[in-house]
Amino acid sequence: MDLLGKKALVFGGTSGIGLAAARQLTKLGAKVIGFGRDPSKAAGESLEGLTFQKCDVLKRDELSAVFAEHAPFDILISAATGGERAIGPFLEMDLDGYQASFAKLWGYTNVVRLGTAHLSESGCIVLVSGAPARRAKPGQSALASVGGAVEQFVRAVAPELAPRRINVVSPGVIDTPMFGSESDEKKNKLAAMTNKNLIPRPGTSDEVAQGILFAVQNTFVTGTTIDVDGGWLHST
Numbered sequence: 001m002d003l004l005g006k007k008a009l010v011f012g013g014t015s016g017i018g019l020a021a022a023r024q025l026t027k028l029g030a031k032v033i034g035f036g037r038d039p040s041k042a043a044g045e046s047l048e049g050l051t052f053q054k055c056d057v058l059k060r061d062e063l064s065a066v067f068a069e070h071a072p073f074d075i076l077i078s079a080a081t082g083g084e085r086a087i088g089p090f091l092e093m094d095l096d097g098y099q100a101s102f103a104k105l106w107g108y109t110n111v112v113r114l115g116t117a118h119l120s121e122s123g124c125i126v127l128v129s130g131a132p133a134r135r136a137k138p139g140q141s142a143l144a145s146v147g148g149a150v151e152q153f154v155r156a157v158a159p160e161l162a163p164r165r166i167n168v169v170s171p172g173v174i175d176t177p178m179f180g181s182e183s184d185e186k187k188n189k190l191a192a193m194t195n196k197n198l199i200p201r202p203g204t205s206d207e208v209a210q211g212i213l214f215a216v217q218n219t220f221v222t223g224t225t226i227d228v229d230g231g232w233l234h235s236t
Contacts, residue, residue, distance in 0.1 A: 001124070001217045004029035007073040008216075009066075011035045011057050011111055012080030014042040016176035017128060020205035021077055021212045026050040028213075033070060036080070057107035058082060063114050071118035075216055079128040081178075082107040086142040093142070101142040105149050112153075116161060124165040126215045127154060128208070129225065131172040131232040151225050158223030165222035167215040172229030175202040198231025 008025045012018035013034025019042060022034040026047045034042060035055040042052045055066050057080045082103030086093055108127050119125070132140040133147030147170070154168045173193045179186050190202040211228040215221060227233060 001074075001122070001219055002029075003075075003217070006030045006075060007070065008032045008075035008077065009035065009070060009073050009115070011055065011078040011107070012128075013077070014039050014052055016079070016178065017171065017174065017205045017208045017212075018077065018079035019045075020209035021079065022050055023047060024206070024209050024213055025075065025216070030075065035066065057110055058103060060110055060114060063110055067115050067118045072120055073118060074120045074123045076111065076115050076119055076123065076125045077127075077212060077216075078108055078111045078125075080104070080107050080111075085146065088139050090141040098142050098145075101146050102149070104146050105153070108150060109153065112157065112161075112166070116164065119164055121163055122219075124167070124216055124219075124222075125161070126212050127166070127168045128212075129168050129170045131170055131227070131229040133170060133225075135233050135235075154225070155223050162222070165215075165219070167221055167224055167226060169208060169211040169215060169226045169228060171203060171208045171211075172197065172227075172232035173202045174205060174208055176205055194230060196235045197229075198234055201230065203228060203230055 008030045010018050010022045013022040014036030022032045026032045026049045032050045034052045037056050039052040039054050055062050085101040086097035129147040129150040132143040133151050136144035151168050154166055158166050194200055194202050208228045211226045
């Protein structure tokens with residue numbers, strides 16, 4: 001897909017992986033609108049062709065209004081988490097917290113369900129899951145369950161959306177604002193989480209965004225998962 005002049009909507013596009021994808025799309029000539037519950041997170045961004053707007057993917061009325069406002073569009077990306085995700089031993093986990101982790105899935109299904117009608121026939125959708133979906137470590141039952149549901153959702157709806165394409169990118173441990181501001185504590189935590197990976201370091205938002213761009217630009221790829229995980233799936 002030639003991105004020059006294309007219109008892209010990026011949910012979760014005001015920070016982290018979503019913002020990195022929005023920047024890369026813009027630099028390749030797309031007109032991009034990044035959405036988030038708090039657009040002020042992207043204050044200071046000044047790329048021509050990249051704008052930001054408030055939207056909560058869990059509020060269908062807001063989503064419907066956004067899609068109507070910006071229709072038609074060619075690229076639909078969601079990296080929105082939907083809220084907090086539960087971490088820790090399942091047998092000690094608050095079940096409301098476990099259930100709330102699925103807000104990510106509900107946000108994605110809202111975006112796909114309501115956005116597809118306004119997507120060009122040659123358009124594409126990209127969602128973001130996570131490496132625990134297929135190789136969970138202790139304490140990641142909620143992450144694994146939600147990520148697995150996202151990946152199966154993409155495989156299930158791909159035939160229904162054709163000729164439009166839909167794919168999912170699965171990151172490993174990525175150095176994003178989710179882990180807090182820069183500090184020795186953050187650096188040590190990320191190092192401990194990745195020291196057994198084949199590539200023993202955390203990834204960057206830009207590296208995951210490159211996976212998203214591949215899913216956007218390669219018109220022979222649909223219904224699949226693209227891993228950008230530093231070898232998480234093959235770690236010891």
